[in-house]
Amino acid sequence: MNVAGNPEAPLYGLAAEFDSAAELFEAAQKIRGAGYRCFDVYSPFPIHGMDQAVGAKPSTLGKFIFVGGLAGFLTAVGLQFIPTSIIYPLIVMGKPTNFYTVPAFFPIMFELTVLFASFTAFFGLLMMNGLPRWHHPIFNWERFKRVSDDKFFAVIESRDPRFAANEAEALLTELGGTNLTLVHED
Amino acid sequence: MSDLLTKPVDEAEVTAQREVERAPLVLKDRTMGWIANYVSSIVEDKTPLWWWAAVAVTGSLVGLLLFCITYLVSTGIGVWGNNHPVGWAWDITNFVFWIGIGHAGTLISAILFITRQKWRTSINRAAEAMTLFAVICAAIYPGLHVGRAWMAWFLAPVPNSNGIWQNFRSPLLWDVFAVSTYFTVSVLFWYTGLIPDLATLRDRAKTKARKFWYGLLALGWRGGNRQWKHYEIAYLLLAGISTPLVLSVHSVVSFDFATSILPGWHTTIFPPYFVAGAIFGGFAMVLTILLPARAIYKPLGDLITVPHVDKMCKIIVLTGSIVGYSYIMELFMAWYSANPFERAAFWYRATGPYWWAYACMILCNVIVPQFFWVKAIRTNLLLVWILVQFPNVGMWFERFVIIATSLTRDFTPSAWGMFHPTWVDVCMFAGSLGLFGFLFLIFIRFLPMICMFEVKAVLPEADPHLKKEEAP
Numbered sequence: 001m002n003v004a005g006n007p008e009a010p011l012y013g014l015a016a017e018f019d020s021a022a023e024l025f026e027a028a029q030k031i032r033g034a035g036y037r038c039f040d041v042y043s044p045f046p047i048h049g050m051d052q053a054v055g056a057k058p059s060t061l062g063k064f065i066f067v068g069g070l071a072g073f074l075t076a077v078g079l080q081f082i083p084t085s086i087i088y089p090l091i092v093m094g095k096p097t098n099f100y101t102v103p104a105f106f107p108i109m110f111e112l113t114v115l116f117a118s119f120t121a122f123f124g125l126l127m128m129n130g131l132p133r134w135h136h137p138i139f140n141w142e143r144f145k146r147v148s149d150d151k152f153f154a155v156i157e158s159r160d161p162r163f164a165a166n167e168a169e170a171l172l173t174e175l176g177g178t179n180l181t182l183v184h185e186d
Numbered sequence: 187m188s189d190l191l192t193k194p195v196d197e198a199e200v201t202a203q204r205e206v207e208r209a210p211l212v213l214k215d216r217t218m219g220w221i222a223n224y225v226s227s228i229v230e231d232k233t234p235l236w237w238w239a240a241v242a243v244t245g246s247l248v249g250l251l252l253f254c255i256t257y258l259v260s261t262g263i264g265v266w267g268n269n270h271p272v273g274w275a276w277d278i279t280n281f282v283f284w285i286g287i288g289h290a291g292t293l294i295s296a297i298l299f300i301t302r303q304k305w306r307t308s309i310n311r312a313a314e315a316m317t318l319f320a321v322i323c324a325a326i327y328p329g330l331h332v333g334r335a336w337m338a339w340f341l342a343p344v345p346n347s348n349g350i351w352q353n354f355r356s357p358l359l360w361d362v363f364a365v366s367t368y369f370t371v372s373v374l375f376w377y378t379g380l381i382p383d384l385a386t387l388r389d390r391a392k393t394k395a396r397k398f399w400y401g402l403l404a405l406g407w408r409g410g411n412r413q414w415k416h417y418e419i420a421y422l423l424l425a426g427i428s429t430p431l432v433l434s435v436h437s438v439v440s441f442d443f444a445t446s447i448l449p450g451w452h453t454t455i456f457p458p459y460f461v462a463g464a465i466f467g468g469f470a471m472v473l474t475i476l477l478p479a480r481a482i483y484k485p486l487g488d489l490i491t492v493p494h495v496d497k498m499c500k501i502i503v504l505t506g507s508i509v510g511y512s513y514i515m516e517l518f519m520a521w522y523s524a525n526p527f528e529r530a531a532f533w534y535r536a537t538g539p540y541w542w543a544y545a546c547m548i549l550c551n552v553i554v555p556q557f558f559w560v561k562a563i564r565t566n567l568l569l570v571w572i573l574v575q576f577p578n579v580g581m582w583f584e585r586f587v588i589i590a591t592s593l594t595r596d597f598t599p600s601a602w603g604m605f606h607p608t609w610v611d612v613c614m615f616a617g618s619l620g621l622f623g624f625l626f627l628i629f630i631r632f633l634p635m636i637c638m639f640e641v642k643a644v645l646p647e648a649d650p651h652l653k654k655e656e657a658p
Binding site for chain 2: 020021022024025028040041042043044045046047048049050051053054056058059061062065069079080083084087088090092095101104105107108110111112114115117118119121122124125126128129131132133134135136138139145146147148149150155
């Protein structure tokens with residue numbers, strides 16, 4: 001078995017390479033079937049149905065984006081009505097400055113809802129994925145660079161309570177994984 | 187119907203299956219490896235000579251733009267041809283023109299994404315980049331039109347130095363919010379789409395500088411399912427919230443005109459009419475830029491195929507016809523309103539001293555796109571490129587006609603006047619075209635022009651349920 005990273009450093013996990021999305025999909029189902037919980041599958045593009053295959057819970061990002069959008073909406077309400085109705089009532093064309101003229105305030109409410117929701121989507125995505133980060137143990141493995149090209153990888157992590165290098169090796173080999181490598185931290 | 191019922195079941199099924207089968211999105215059975223290799227090679231290979239030549243031309247135009255801006259800011263906006271009564275002229279025409287062009291990118295990336303139009307994958311990156319550059323070009327004009335550019339911060343929702351707040355019920359302030367939100371959201375959306383592709387460039391990088399910069403920009407993306415899970419939701423929701431945003435931006439731009447009381451501006455059909463026009467002009471610009479790129483990088487023809495161009499031409503003929511309908515409807519409403527000022531404004535538009543601009547607009551936006559009903563024309567790329575220049579020109583004239591002709595005739599004849607552009611107007615417009623081209627050239631040199639990971643995902647072998655024996 002190959003070794004990547006610093007062999008003295010703690011073990012990150014056992015990684016294997018696969019050739020196609022279909023093989024990876026099947027492997028993901030079987031790894032989960034074998035009782036592992038701390039593993040991940042890596043692919044050049046999102047694979048349809050993979051969340052079910054690895055038993056991942058649906059992303060909760062959508063809820064945060066909703067809250068972000070709501071915050072944007074409330075910001076716009078405050079930003080417009082506090083100056084216009086309270087701090088600096090500006091009478092335009094003899095129209096009242098209170099809530100009766102709300103349609104004229106809709107465009108900015110809409111824009112800020114979208115703006116805040118988008119910021120939440122982007123920064124929420126980064127936070128939930130633990131990004132940005134300079135380095136990750138998996139980058140110690142040279143072959144892993146092909147994950148962004150045309151190869152597929154599965155990694156069973158050493159923090160899984162069921163993890164034992166020889167058992168994981170047997171499973172990944174049986175599933176058709178190649179270039180099995182013990183990836184260490186550095 | 188009766189004949190469908192009498193048909194044997196299996197035969198009907200076969201016909202149905204044949205109909206469901208679609209033309210492949212990627213030709214020549216290109217593999218994932220090929221896509222990553224080829225698209226990255228555009229960025230990684232030695233800089234071609236034509237690129238330097240094009241940068242020299244567009245770069246000089248950018249220099250011209252910077253010179254004009256310096257001259258304008260140091261002298262005052264009187265160096266433009268704007269006058270009384272034509273207070274809005276080429277500056278606002280150019281602003282609306284550029285903002286309009288910026289609509290195709292987000293339309294392709296957002297609306298076509300949530301309607302599951304998979305053909306968008308090979309054109310969305312370049313179209314979104316175009317959106318950003320067009321909005322940058324657009325933002326120059328109102329920023330300078332405020333007169334004292336150093337006081338442009340008055341647009342921000344904070345009280346100015348006299349403690350005066352903005353009028354939040356003014357469409358001009360809505361515009362500030364709409365355009366800045368559109369730009370920000372487009373940047374976020376574009377960058378989110380770029381992250382996995384930047385990781386590809388990072389992983390392929392050989393030099394230290396490339397490793398550093400692409401490594402920095404890729405943010406440490408690994409492509410694990412744990413990451414893709416959040417990524418897909420973020421991308422879907424960004425698309426979902428961008429969809430009404432695209433439709434709102436040009437609607438808000440049209441409110442600048444529609445909420446005024448000026449005949450020729452004060453019409454309720456402006457928002458949908460402007461949005462259709464923006465999509466029309468935007469797609470024309472996408473084709474204007476992508477067809478030469480495809481001609482220079484020949485293998486891209488396997489990703490941006492003739493059916494892609496065909497579909498974009500169909501969108502052009504659809505939106506062009508909506509625009510044509512709006513022109514006719516505007517005339518009808520002017521007549522039907524029985525308002526003498528309204529009637530006079532439109533009569534002046536079509537027959538007054540600016541009749542040639544009006545005729546040019548009708549020819550370019552309504553008549554010429556009708557050629558795209560013919561499939562042979564839609565699939566002849568050279569002809570398509572020539573024909574889409576008409577919408578590019580026509581949409582500029584549309585904005586000029588709306589803005590200039592409505593303003594030249596004030597309510598009292600004593601206040602009538604014509605608009606004549608000065609050299610600063612002309613040079614700034616040329617400069618903004620140069621800036622647009624310049625930014626696009628920088629983009630294709632340093633970032634992947636095609637969204638690699640999305641194109642890989644529409645290949646047949648991306649299907650996780652594909653059986654081994656079926657694999658090509």
